[in-house]
Amino acid sequence: MFRYYFRLGIRSLRRNMVLTGLMIAAIAVGIGACMTALTVFRAMSGDPIPQKSSQIYTPQIDNWAPERPPGDTPDHLNTLLSYIDVTELMKEHGAKNQAAMFATLLSVRPEDPRQKPFKANVRTTTTGFFPMFDVPFKYGRPWTAADDESRSAVVVLTREMNDRLFGGQNSVGKIVRLDSEPYTVTGVLDDWQVMPRFYDMQVQPFGRSDEIFMPFTRAIDKQMKVLGSIQCNGDGTTAFEGLLRSECIWLQFWVELPTAADAAKYRAFLNNYAAEQQRLGRFHWPPHTNLRNVIDWLRYRHIVPNEVRILILVSFGFLLVCLMNAMGLMLAKIMGRAGDIGVRRALGASRAAIFAQCLIETGVVGLAGGVSGLALTALGLLAARSLLTKNFVALAHLDWTDTAIAVLLALGATLLAGLYPTWRAAHVQPAWQLKAQ
Amino acid sequence: MQFRPILSAMRRNKVGAILIAVQMAITLAILCNALFIIQQRIALSERPTGVDEANVVVLDNQWVGNPPDQAARQEGDLAALRSLPGVQDAFATNTVPLTDSGSTEGISLHPDQKSASARAALYFGDEHAIATLGVKLIAGRNFNADEITEKVGYTDLKTPSAIIITKGLADKLFPGANAVGQSIYDDFSKGQVPIVGVIDRLQVPWVSAGGWGSSFNDNSFIVPFHIVIPYPILYVIHAQPGQAAAVIQAAPKKLFELSRARVIGKTRPMTALRTEIYKNDKGLVVILGTVCVALLAVTAFGIVGLTSYWVAQRRRQIGIRRALGATRNAIIQYFQTENLLIAGAGAAIGVALAVSLNLWMVSAFSMERLNTGYTLIGAVVVMLLGQAAVLWPALKAASIPPALATRAA
Numbered sequence: 047m048f049r050y051y052f053r054l055g056i057r058s059l060r061r062n063m064v065l066t067g068l069m070i071a072a073i074a075v076g077i078g079a080c081m082t083a084l085t086v087f088r089a090m091s092g093d094p095i096p097q098k099s100s101q102i103y104t105p106q107i108d109n110w111a112p113e114r115p116p117g118d119t120p121d122h123l124n125t126l127l128s129y130i131d132v133t134e135l136m137k138e139h140g141a142k143n144q145a146a147m148f149a150t151l152l153s154v155r156p157e158d159p160r161q162k163p164f165k166a167n168v169r170t171t172t173t174g175f176f177p178m179f180d181v182p183f184k185y186g187r188p189w190t191a192a193d194d195e196s197r198s199a200v201v202v203l204t205r206e207m208n209d210r211l212f213g214g215q216n217s218v219g220k221i222v223r224l225d226s227e228p229y230t231v232t233g234v235l236d237d238w239q240v241m242p243r244f245y246d247m248q249v250q251p252f253g254r255s256d257e258i259f260m261p262f263t264r265a266i267d268k269q270m271k272v273l274g275s276i277q278c279n280g281d282g283t284t285a286f287e288g289l290l291r292s293e294c295i296w297l298q299f300w301v302e303l304p305t306a307a308d309a310a311k312y313r314a315f316l317n318n319y320a321a322e323q324q325r326l327g328r329f330h331w332p333p334h335t336n337l338r339n340v341i342d343w344l345r346y347r348h349i350v351p352n353e354v355r356i357l358i359l360v361s362f363g364f365l366l367v368c369l370m371n372a373m374g375l376m377l378a379k380i381m382g383r384a385g386d387i388g389v390r391r392a393l394g395a396s397r398a399a400i401f402a403q404c405l406i407e408t409g410v411v412g413l414a415g416g417v418s419g420l421a422l423t424a425l426g427l428l429a430a431r432s433l434l435t436k437n438f439v440a441l442a443h444l445d446w447t448d449t450a451i452a453v454l455l456a457l458g459a460t461l462l463a464g465l466y467p468t469w470r471a472a473h474v475q476p477a478w479q480l481k482a483q
Numbered sequence: 484m485q486f487r488p489i490l491s492a493m494r495r496n497k498v499g500a501i502l503i504a505v506q507m508a509i510t511l512a513i514l515c516n517a518l519f520i521i522q523q524r525i526a527l528s529e530r531p532t533g534v535d536e537a538n539v540v541v542l543d544n545q546w547v548g549n550p551p552d553q554a555a556r557q558e559g560d561l562a563a564l565r566s567l568p569g570v571q572d573a574f575a576t577n578t579v580p581l582t583d584s585g586s587t588e589g590i591s592l593h594p595d596q597k598s599a600s601a602r603a604a605l606y607f608g609d610e611h612a613i614a615t616l617g618v619k620l621i622a623g624r625n626f627n628a629d630e631i632t633e634k635v636g637y638t639d640l641k642t643p644s645a646i647i648i649t650k651g652l653a654d655k656l657f658p659g660a661n662a663v664g665q666s667i668y669d670d671f672s673k674g675q676v677p678i679v680g681v682i683d684r685l686q687v688p689w690v691s692a693g694g695w696g697s698s699f700n701d702n703s704f705i706v707p708f709h710i711v712i713p714y715p716i717l718y719v720i721h722a723q724p725g726q727a728a729a730v731i732q733a734a735p736k737k738l739f740e741l742s743r744a745r746v747i748g749k750t751r752p753m754t755a756l757r758t759e760i761y762k763n764d765k766g767l768v769v770i771l772g773t774v775c776v777a778l779l780a781v782t783a784f785g786i787v788g789l790t791s792y793w794v795a796q797r798r799r800q801i802g803i804r805r806a807l808g809a810t811r812n813a814i815i816q817y818f819q820t821e822n823l824l825i826a827g828a829g830a831a832i833g834v835a836l837a838v839s840l841n842l843w844m845v846s847a848f849s850m851e852r853l854n855t856g857y858t859l860i861g862a863v864v865v866m867l868l869g870q871a872a873v874l875w876p877a878l879k880a881a882s883i884p885p886a887l888a889t890r891a892a
Binding site for chain 2: 065068071072075076079151153155162163164165225226227271278351352353355356357359360361363364366367368370371373374375377378379381382429430433434435466
């Protein structure tokens, strides 16, 4: 029966090519616009570290309130930490892994004298970074806690940096010159990329990422430039040592807390810490702290730009218009065939049979619209990528999930839109139609 | 024209009419909000920086290592750049407009003020800064050479000996009064700084719509510092008119001749910075524009389709009306009035929808309030669209011969 209705459906669609074409085009355009926006949105709001995103947290401590300059967060908490707080939190070792960090920019002088020096993005952090973020190693291993302690001149290279400097060979134990100083390679990463770079979203969270890693303590010793913002609240300093003693905020700090109990414990610890600071007279306000995991953090930091949200909104409105359009056309088409339907009903077809036949016809339109919509989505993504920067369309490509969403959305929406016309068709009065002929 | 027959015919065809009206309403709501966003983004991306962008070239220089004679090297670099053919002037700074990166400071009028009077972007410069940027000094004077001091690192917060502020900042701090000769206190050093000059305009480095800096876009100041830090410093060069391209070629070459122990980032004209920084705004304009056109097309085709169907459905009735003496024009008018009624209803719902959509976006995306002019323009556009779309089916209806009435029965 299904096959017969399917053939009938195709035949009836072919009878009025213009109307059918318009219907399919309307659905395809709507689906294309929607899926383009949705694919970009999905790519941008994806989980950068799915296996651990609920176990990795970043603490926030209010060290400025209440006379703070206007901030950009709804809860008036800073998104970075001061050196004072980070060193105190690190001393506590309250987590399975912990990593303090900031980004810097150093010049790299390749061994090959014919190559010009170039700039590299360097992440200065503690060794907890690597196990906490499940960073894979190709050669060697992270530096040790002893290296952190003794402020050693050691580095870990990304695979790309190792390819560039050492032609992809095992470079463990070799020397890299950063700002003219020698650093020993302890390890080389395998392919590793987190999108967005949730642990520091200040500079191009979807763009070029860290290329070299080195001990945080070493960078502090060498007073390296902070690539990111330093926000101060009235206690100006005169040099790097001053920055370390100030309430200026400029550091990221992440902790791994595998269970909810660990997180609760850490939360309590943070509050106690802030209360202690209040008692010591450093804070003259009650504790104001928070602990957010990766997913909460991305939402809190508005990782998906408003522009993308606006596009989602506009494109779904557009799809709605397209569907109502298709619905009107379907109504026209089915009611135009009221005569045929009347004859079929008079010859003994049940309402259910008419309903099924029309619904299958609608399904065919939806499917055709979905498939053409997918092609339009691919075109739309291509256009979006050329029109917008990486921070908007990072990594947006059609995967199988997107394809499935597109087809299901097209089919579901078309069937929904076709429900009323189909219902009308099933309620055609055979006697009335036959009389009218 | 009589509305009664139209309305009673519509009552028998409720769903179709409602579909068209709702479609037009949504189209209208999206259309005026999209047009509003487009207009805002275009205005945003065309704001002047105050800098003579066509002739200003920037490059960022970073020394390899931490040479002890950095200040002297920087002086040497700038002298060499100024002596290049086609170069009018040059200076070194932390940032320029259109880069989305820089520093701000709170500015107070009294040393013990609780919260700052204004927030402003900070530019470092010397006596060459104003000429190099091409900004206009409208009151007071430029820095003197003896006012320039060295600043070692970003966190070296020594009090500057003088300051030049923008007109925007001057108006905010001293409304209606002459700012030159007054003093301000910056939030960090708490020191007293005399204002020596006022420049017409120097935009803050941040440009994003509703983002950081958008609330104090015109508040900037220049402090007389030579920044001496082992990190990238911007060299800003003012080329003679038409010489920018040549300077872009020559400048890095000259600098590498002086020393190879450096990394030079991209050397580009300010116009390139503008294109790059507003790329997303321009992209959004193109995308929203395309969606608007597609939306109008889809709605128009929908109206054509449904009205054609109505014409087909009413062929006999139209034939009868024609046989009873209705003119072709009367038939055309019938469909046009019908569409006008539907479109009018759609526009009314659409205006309400557009305003509530905008109100929601104001709260969710901190957008600006929609100008009512846009909703009216949108309503007129949508109604004209309906009239245009209905024309073809109406003409087809008018061509139905009166004889049909007799034949079909």
